[in-house]
Amino acid sequence: MSGITYEDFLDLSYTPTETDLVCTFRIAPAEGMSMEAAASRVASESSNGTWAALHIDDTFTDMGATTFSIDGDTIRVAYPAGLFEAGNMPQVLSCIAGNIMGMKAVDTIRLEDCEWPEAIVEGYPGPQFGSGVRQEIFGVDDRPILATVPKPKVGLSTERHAEIGYEAWVGGLDLLKDDENLTDQSFNPYSDRLTESLAMRDEAQDETGEKKSYLINITAETNEMLERADEAASQGNEYVMVDVVTAGWGAVQTVRERCEDLGLAIHAHRAMHAAFDRVPDHGVSMRFIAQISRLCGVDQLHTGTVGLGKLANEDTVGINEWMRSDLYGLKDVLPTASGGLHPGLVPQLMDAAGGNLCIQAGGGIHGHPDGTRAGAMALRQSVDSVTEGVPIEEYAADHPELATALEKWGTETPR
Ligand SMILES: O=C(COP(=O)(O)O)[C@H](O)[C@H](O)COP(=O)(O)O
Ligand SMILES: [Mg+2]
Numbered sequence: 001m002s003g004i005t006y007e008d009f010l011d012l013s014y015t016p017t018e019t020d021l022v023c024t025f026r027i028a029p030a031e032g033m034s035m036e037a038a039a040s041r042v043a044s045e046s047s048n049g050t051w052a053a054l055h056i057d058d059t060f061t062d063m064g065a066t067t068f069s070i071d072g073d074t075i076r077v078a079y080p081a082g083l084f085e086a087g088n089m090p091q092v093l094s095c096i097a098g099n100i101m102g103m104k105a106v107d108t109i110r111l112e113d114c115e116w117p118e119a120i121v122e123g124y125p126g127p128q129f130g131s132g133v134r135q136e137i138f139g140v141d142d143r144p145i146l147a148t149v150p151k152p153k154v155g156l157s158t159e160r161h162a163e164i165g166y167e168a169w170v171g172g173l174d175l176l177k178d179d180e181n182l183t184d185q186s187f188n189p190y191s192d193r194l195t196e197s198l199a200m201r202d203e204a205q206d207e208t209g210e211k212k213s214y215l216i217n218i219t220a221e222t223n224e225m226l227e228r229a230d231e232a233a234s235q236g237n238e239y240v241m242v243d244v245v246t247a248g249w250g251a252v253q254t255v256r257e258r259c260e261d262l263g264l265a266i267h268a269h270r271a272m273h274a275a276f277d278r279v280p281d282h283g284v285s286m287r288f289i290a291q292i293s294r295l296c297g298v299d300q301l302h303t304g305t306v307g308l309g310k311l312a313n314e315d316t317v318g319i320n321e322w323m324r325s326d327l328y329g330l331k332d333v334l335p336t337a338s339g340g341l342h343p344g345l346v347p348q349l350m351d352a353a354g355g356n357l358c359i360q361a362g363g364g365i366h367g368h369p370d371g372t373r374a375g376a377m378a379l380r381q382s383v384d385s386v387t388e389g390v391p392i393e394e395y396a397a398d399h400p401e402l403a404t405a406l407e408k409w410g411t412e413t414p415r
Helices: 035-045 089-096 130-138 158-171 190-208 222-234 249-262 272-279 287-297 316-321 343-353 372-386 390-398 400-409
Strands: 002-005 023-031 053-055 066-071 072-079 107-116 145-147 175-176 213-215 239-243 267-269 301-304 332-339 358-361
Touching: 002 130, 023 035, 035 072, 035 107, 035 190, 066 145, 089 249, 089 287, 107 287, 130 145, 130 332, 145 372, 158 175, 158 190, 158 372, 175 358, 190 213, 190 222, 213 239, 222 239, 222 249, 239 249, 249 267, 249 287, 272 287, 287 301, 287 316, 316 332, 316 343, 316 372, 332 343, 343 372, 343 400, 358 372, 372 390, 372 400, 390 400
Parallel strands: 145 175, 145 358, 175 213, 239 267, 267 301, 301 332, 332 358
Antiparallel strands: 002 053, 023 072, 023 107, 066 072
């Protein structure tokens, strides 16, 4: 018999192996607790230790993590790959973002970043299409794809919702998108909405000669989501949308598997992410949420608007870069910029975030003084101004819809 105590989880001379998962945390030790003591408790509680010294014998497999670096408030912890069940994202979170978030040894703790080894990545499918949706679904590779969410976000009848979609599609947008809290309510049932919207989609395609599609929200209990995905595919749609944080990562993994069979792309809305990532010193970062989204295999993910728009953002550019970085052959994820966007913000957005994007606007389309179709035209024109390299004000001179949008909202960010 020998023993393990939390001190065994700190070794500043340790060098991570190539199969270790390395996590970077920022921590504030509780009063009276040294940095070293708090840092070793993080590694202990998130792997195989507890508050008391434990007795082990030689049948024990040591899956202990090691805090190997302390730099100011930042610690780095290496976890052996064998600690993690292959392809089980909830279990990963129960380790590295689990009990430690409530541990009294720290006042605050935030998981900022992970370096994922191949030994773990190979258990996950990654995206089926990634940013390839632009080319594979829409045949577009020279501009961002454009989406709109009808507003008011809930309460519109099915017929009105589909009409708004039609107006947006013929105005030049690629995608109609459901809002995060529209699923299968009595005022706008899922099946009816799917059928009516796709009928409108077909009309818009015939009229414009452009491919159009629909980010229909299937968020629900997992089996229900699978049925809704089946229905979306059987009616000829190309996408489903899932609120990935509220649905849960196990459910996302199940949906991803079904979408492989159905050939459907997944648009990930991140509603509730801010409960975990908004407080700067606690929780998990949006970067981390983006990492697990990619591993679980979503194709598009909301990652913010580089500080423009109505919602708080964390490092959109850095996250977007991570989502297209090399990850042992996993496909990339197409970033979706959304939240308080309007045509006048597009040049700044594309300047900072590039063109490999999905740009989504709700109020910035339907709030256009001349209605949804004009709003959609204005958004498409704003993107065209950037891809054609013409300053937006100059472009607006012979594009009246854009001119009206600029008159209304300028190039300022709303609040
Ligand atoms: O409905 C909207 C945007 O509507 P609008 O264009 O009217 O603001 C989305 O839910 C937000 O973009 C979510 O935020 P994020 O993209 O930051 O997750
Ligand atoms: Mg929304």
